[in-house]
Amino acid sequence: MNVAELNGSLGEAWRLACQRIERQDARLLLQHASGATHAELIAHPERALSAKQGDRFAKLVSRRASGEPLAYLLGSAYFCGLEFVVSPSVLIPRPDTEILVEQAVKRVQAWHQAPTQVAARSGDRLRIVDLGTGSGIVAIMLARRCPSVELTAVDVSAAALDVARANADRHGVQIRFLEGDWYVPLGDERFDLIVSNPPYVAAGDAHLQGNGLPFEPFDALSDGVAGSDGMACIRTLVEGAWAHLLPGGWLLIEHGYDQAVQTRTLLLQAGFDTVSSWRDGAAIERVSGGCRSPD
Incomplete structure (x- = not known):
């Protein structure tokens, strides 16, 4: 999977990412990189992914595939039902x-x-x-x-x-x-x-x-x-x-x-x-x- 392959549609980018990382992780990272909601990914998988979004998504997928925690890639995590900012400092x-x-x-x-x-x-x-x-x-x-x-x-x-x-x-x-x-x-x-x-x-x-x-x-x-x-x-x-x-x-x-x-x-x-x-x-x-x- 390369950046060029990820410059197509949301659905294709999601499919390719799932070959490297877990399906849910790929979805969350794609939403984060593209700004699309879960509902939009399901309803409009044909929506185009810009070159900038594709590049960002490709880098996130590579980092996740190397073992970097999802929370650090998303910049947040949940605790007791609330969302908190996280970084590699915590x-x-x-x-x-x-x-x-x-x-x-x-x-x-x-x-x-x-x-x-x-x-x-x-x-x-x-x-x-x-x-x-x-x-x-x-x-x-x-x-x-x-x-x-x-x-x-x-x-x-x-x-x-x-x-x-x-x-x-x-x-x-x-x-x-x-x-x-x-x-x-x-x-x-x-x-x-x-x-x-x-x-x-x-x-x-x-x-x-x-x-x-x-x-x-x-x-x-x-x-x-x-x-x-x-x-x-x-x-x-x-x-x-x-x-x-x-x-x-x-x-x-x-x-x-x-x-x-x-x-x-x-x-x-x-x-x-x-x-x-x-x-x-x-x-x-x-x-x-x-x-x-x-x-």
Whole structure:
């Protein structure tokens, strides 16, 4: 398949692309390159594809055939039913992370339904911080589902924060974004809830070489420590949480499929109560957390 072949009709371009990549991927990329809707592709496959559109489509198909994730080619991905801007500076949103949002929302709902010393000490608005926010999906979903809370989002990557700010603007939510490494930019601030989806894949894990992961930011996937168990960032989060949680506040962390026991152990050793883990849609323990007891 070459560019010249793709300068014909929409239908012919779609057919040729399907010889190299999945049919649905080819359709979505053709819509993206041509501006046609799905209905137009079906109803008017004879519509001409311009030389510029054909060239753009050919390049997208080649990139997809090389393994580059579809989300990066389209510039967006869906999470919890909403569309978010993504770029190679951030991880592609995954359904696994929905459980982190769900558990955070449950903590907020519990505080509102049965006001405690935590809510009273925090003033009228509960305070939540999302550490390692990436594209901002967790903070943005919490801002949408819990509009009465005050959201802060932190990331060490300026490029990731640019994407997160764009997503916050897109979805009309107010979030304070801070650049820095984990707790560093927070100073001595304290929160009712700390949430995080940190890098947790061991640096030598073979999974990092497949499923499009080589195209995603390595620093957002793994702690990068040679020979590590992938738990370095989770340890940092647990060890630093106590100084940034209000009494009665919660820490919730997403982790790998086999890291729940280790994470719970770290939480217990750090003095957290009500330590537990929650399963994602695949019945895998994906999020663990605990509560700092009221003083």
